Amino acid sequence: MAFIVAIDGPAGSGKGTITKIVGQKMHLVNIDTGAMYRCVALACLNKEIEYSNIKEIQKVLENIQIEFKNVSGNQKVFLNGEDVTNAIRTHEVDNVVAKFAAIKIVRDKVTPLQQKMGEEANIIMEGRDIGTVVFPNADVKIFLDCSLEERARRRYKQNLEKGMHISYEEVLENIQKRHKLETEREVAPFIQAEDAIYIDTTHLSIEEVVEKIVNIIKERNSYKIKK
Numbered sequence: 001m002a003f004i005v006a007i008d009g010p011a012g013s014g015k016g017t018i019t020k021i022v023g024q025k026m027h028l029v030n031i032d033t034g035a036m037y038r039c040v041a042l043a044c045l046n047k048e049i050e051y052s053n054i055k056e057i058q059k060v061l062e063n064i065q066i067e068f069k070n071v072s073g074n075q076k077v078f079l080n081g082e083d084v085t086n087a088i089r090t091h092e093v094d095n096v097v098a099k100f101a102a103i104k105i106v107r108d109k110v111t112p113l114q115q116k117m118g119e120e121a122n123i124i125m126e127g128r129d130i131g132t133v134v135f136p137n138a139d140v141k142i143f144l145d146c147s148l149e150e151r152a153r154r155r156y157k158q159n160l161e162k163g164m165h166i167s168y169e170e171v172l173e174n175i176q177k178r179h180k181l182e183t184e185r186e187v188a189p190f191i192q193a194e195d196a197i198y199i200d201t202t203h204l205s206i207e208e209v210v211e212k213i214v215n216i217i218k219e220r221n222s223y224k225i226k227k
Contacts, residue, residue, distance in 0.1 A: 003028070003122040005217060006130035008192070009144030010182070011175055012151025014201050014209060018144070019126040020075075021210050026124070026217055030075065031068065031117055033127035033134070036110050037101040038088035039066045039079045044100060045092060051099040061109045091159075091166055098178045101128075102185040128182060131193035140220050141196035142213055150202045151175055 005028060009015040016032060023030035040057075043064060049056045067078040076085045087093075100106055114134045117123060127134065131141035146154075152172035159166050182190035192198065197216060201209050 002118055002120070003221065004118050004135050004138040005124040005140040005142070005213075006135050006138035006193075006196075007124060007126040007142045007144065007213075008128055008131050008190075008196065009126070009142075009201075010128070010146065010151060010179055010190070012155045013144040013146040014154065014206060015126045015144045017206055018201075018209050018213065019124055021206070022213050022217070023124045025210070025214055027122070028124040029117075029121045031114070031123055031125040032075075032077075033110070033114055033125060033130065034097075035068075035077045035088060036066050036113065037106070038093050038097050039077065039084060040064065040106055040110065041093050041097040041100040042084060042088050043079060045096065051096060051103065054103070054105065057100075057103065058105055061105060064109070066113065089162070091164060094174060098181045102181060102187060104187045107187055128190045129188040131196050132191060133188045136193070140217055141193050142216070143192040143196040143198050144209070145198065145200050145202075147202045148172065148175060148179065 005022070007015050007019050016034070019032070020030050022028070040061070043060050044051070044057060047056070047060065049060065051057070063080075065078075065080050069076050069078060076083050077088060078084065079088075111134055114125065118125065118135055125135065131138055131143070149172065152168060152175050155175065156166070156168045156171045159171065199209060199212060
């Protein structure tokens with residue numbers, strides 16, 4: 001049986017960076033589920049399909065292929081055979097991904113794909129409903145949180161590093177809107193799993209959060225092996 005670590009948290013909580021580092025340290029396959037929803041959003045944007053056009057979204061989902069590949073030591077995301085690692089991180093995708101992710105047929109398509117990945121390897125998977133919907137029986141569940149202002153500051157800094165010049169105020173507004181959409185949606189609302197370990201990353205460094213999670217995994221993994 002595969003060993004599964006579920007990391008949930010809002011945008012800007014650091015979960016992407018932290019999950020990647022923890023995965024490397026603990027030899028777990030890192031899966032970014034947010035990238036999968038971004039692929040759906042990008043595929044629809046490319047065809048100029050609005051999030052309200054369920055019929056056309058269904059057509060996109062019927063043939064969509066999403067893959068994670070290791071290329072020269074770096075994980076790349078492929079959509080229908082094309083490398084979209086950078087394309088799914090644009091401001092345009094940021095603005096609509098939460099709306100597409102809230103659609104039931106989208107989640108019904110993506111969730112089984114995520115679960116299948118958990119059958120094939122020991123994984124660490126990050127997202128917003130991993131511990132509640134995708135893997136409710138995960139061996140380790142972590143919920144990373146962070147203040148809205150700090151999340152916006154981190155995302156703003158990331159954007160600048162990528163050459164994306166979007167004001168801090170606009171980034172903060174986008175994160176606030178996305179948080180509202182994700183926590184209030186009817187399908188798989190963004191909530192903390194009851195048995196998840198809560199970590200507030202607002203005043204913690206990446207290294208400090210990584211150390212906390214690595215220690216939690218070691219304790220849980222050792223316990224499982226002894227049994």
